[in-house]
Structures are given as structure tokens and as C-alpha cells.
Amino acid sequence: MRAAIVAIGSELLDGRVADTNTQWVGGELQRCGVELVMSITVDDAGGSIVDALDIARERAEVVWVMGGMGATKDDITTDAVARFLGRELVDDEDGVFRIRDICLLRGMEATSAQLRQARIPKGARAVPNPEGMASGFIVDEETTLWIVLPGVPAEMKAMANGNIFPILQKRAGGYSAVIDLNLAGIPESIVDRDIREIWNGLGEGESFALQANSGEVRLRISVRGNDREKVDSRLSELNRSVHGRMGQFVCGTGEEGLNHSIIGMLRDRSATVATAESLTGGLVASGLASVAGASDCLKGGWVAYTEMFKKEILGVAPDILAINGVVSRETAIEMARAAREKSGADFAVSTTGWAGPGGGTEADPVGTVYIAAISAKESIVERFYFRGSRERVRSFAATACLVVLRRMIIGTEK
DSSP states (O other): OEEEEEEEOHHHHTTSSOOHHHHHHHHHHHHTTOEEEEEEEEOSOHHHHHHHHHHHHHHOSEEEEESOOSSSTTOOHHHHHHHHHTOOEEEOHHHHHHHHHHHHHTTSOOOHHHHGGGEEETTOEEEOOTTSSOOEEEEEOSSOEEEEEOSOHHHHHHHIIIIIHHHHHHHHOSEEEEEEEEEESSOHHHHHHHTHHHHHTOOTTEEEEEEEETTEEEEEEEEEESOHHHHHHHHHHHHHHHHHHHGGGEEEETTOOHHHHHHHHHHHTTOOEEEEESTTTTHHHHHHHTSTTGGGTEEEEEEOOSHHHIIIIIOOOHHHHHHHOSSSHHHHHHHHHHHHHHHTOSEEEEEEEOOSSSOOOSSSOTTEEEEEEEOSSOEEEEEEEOOSOHHHHHHHHHHHHHHHHHHHHHHTTO
8 A cells, every 4th residue: 555645834845844754654654564655745835735635646545644734824734635625624523622621721712723723624534633732634535545634743643643553554454564773883884785685685575774864773674464473473583684793783673772772781780971072062961861761870971162161170181181182082081081080980981073164183174073981991082083064073973972882881791
């Protein structure tokens, strides 16, 4: 069964908002056994929406529409879809009650604009919104299943998980099993090379898909068939085969990646970590802190951005900075040492480098990053070079720092 996505919103076209919804929906459709064959992004103009709906209907049996269902003047998706399908709009009574209740809790009376969000095409099945006001809806025509949901990610995901995906799984037939393996410390091209033999041996209904993101790589393994037991068995077999080639780089599955892996290893060892960051400006600590339970392991950190702060607050020896400079192996290891001593943590990591666009030297041009890690037993420092924008250098540096930390934690048990 094929699907097309129509994402609506001028903010998606002019760069104000990144379209993370399409990426998420595409992945979840695959889990349901539905093939995404097209995605279209259009502005809030009614004519553009209708044109996109027409194209999508020609290409797919499922058309997933999202966005443009709020209470403002430019939120016209529901009207456009109803007009395209030749249906009048009616109130979703449960939706009206929900909007009134939400407004009552906020100490206000529902406005006519807010109540517009409870309108759906006649004959459509309403999809309740547990996170907001706008009702979604499903229209099941003879050849096309129309799914229309708000574009606010939290609302759309809650509505899809609770009401849409079970329907799609049933309609798609068969059984699909998917696992996402997250790898760190290895480039996408090397992952591709090292699993190529397994990839070439995939059969019908089996697929690999690679996605690189800021120094991490995600490998999605998908298997589809009619026999659930055989599908699960084959997925497990492929998973084992990949681990046999890439096991040391696999740091998690699903939504749990490098940060989760590190926090998990620290908790298992009853160990702690502290950070001292220059160019990454807290990205390393923030990544670790994003994991539930991080308070058991993350002691704290310093954003030691200026030379003065490195010396007077973090406690880096002045002669280290004077002789070697703020971007050097010596400064990186001294930052990590100071963070460990001040915090009392078992491990500490540091970053220092040139993120650009200014700075850099002939020996250490913009993009050069030194990362250090230290424990009671050892200290290591590595030099990296990342090309690209300031944001890209900082993002890759933060990931690299976590990779170095993870390698050190693993090494403590050898």
C-alpha cells in the first residue's frame, strides 16, 4: 500500500520551521508496512493545497495531510480538503466540548475562531486530539484513505499513535518488523562498506536504510512478510549479523543513542562524569542531561569559553595556556583534569577548538578540535578536524567528545 504526505504551511517553505513531521511519519509508515512514495510541501493558499491533494491522490492509496488546522486566518486546510472532496463541513460535537473545556480551564470563553477547529467534513470520522484543540479526521473513500491531522508535532504524534497507525497496519496486511540500530564513532561510508555483504544478501520484503546525523549513524533494518514468527526470526538474524560486524560501534536502538548508552554504562558502574567545554558551549553536558536518570551520573560542568575563565574559574594552569595556547592538546587535557578534580567525578571530558569563521592557525585551522578524557587510571586526548559551518563543527565536536568518553568507559573494564 502506497502513501503520500501533504505538509501544509508557509513556514515550512521559507525556513522558519524544519519539517520534522514528514521524517517521523515516513518512518512510522514503514513500520506499518506502508510505502511512502511522495511528500509535498505547500503554502497555506487554498489553491496550492487542492493541487497537492489532486497529485497525491493520483500516486497513493493513503494521503496523509498535516498542518494548517489552527485558529488563525491562514489555517484553511480543513476547508480546502472538504471542498476538494465535495463535502460540507459539520461540527465534531466531542471536539466542541473539548475546546470549551480547555478554554474553561484557562479561565476564558471559547471564541468562534477556536471552535472552528472542531469542524470536519460530513461523513468523516473525527480523530480526537489529546494534546490540543483541533480535531483531526479520516475520510475513507473507495480508492483513497484521507488522514488529516494538525501539524503541531506533539498533537500529530499523539493522534497518529492512538488512532491512525492501528488502522494502517490492519489495512496493509501482513506483518512488519523494524529495528533501528544507532552507531557512533564510525562514518556512514564505512558502515555501508562493512555491512555491504549482508545488504546484498537481503531477500524480498527485507531492507536496510542508513541515515547520518552529526557524527552518529542510524541503520534501519526492516523485514515484512505474512508469517509473524518467520519475520521476527529473520529480523533477529539480521540484527545479529550486523552486530557481528559493527558491534563495538552500536550504542543503542530506537530512540536511545549515544547519550543513553553513556548514562547507562555510568549507572551500571556507579560512576560519575563532569565536563569542561569551550567551543561546544555546553552541548556535551546538555546531551547527557537530556537522558532520564542523568542526575545519578552527571556531576556538572563548566562552559570555559574565554582564556580568563579557563584560568580563574576552571583552574587551568596559566603557563599551560601561555606556552601552548587555548586550542591545544595540553590545554584540553588540563581542562579535563581540572573538571575532574573540582567535581570529584570518576571521569571528565573537555573540548577546545576553532569553530569559526574566525580564528585558527596554520597548524590548527578553523575546524580543529581537541578532545580530552580522563579517569583515575588514564588520560587521552585526540585531535579532530571537521569541515563546515560553525554549527556543524560544534555539533560534530560534541558527538566526538561523547564517543571518546564512551570508549574510555568501556576501556576501564579491560
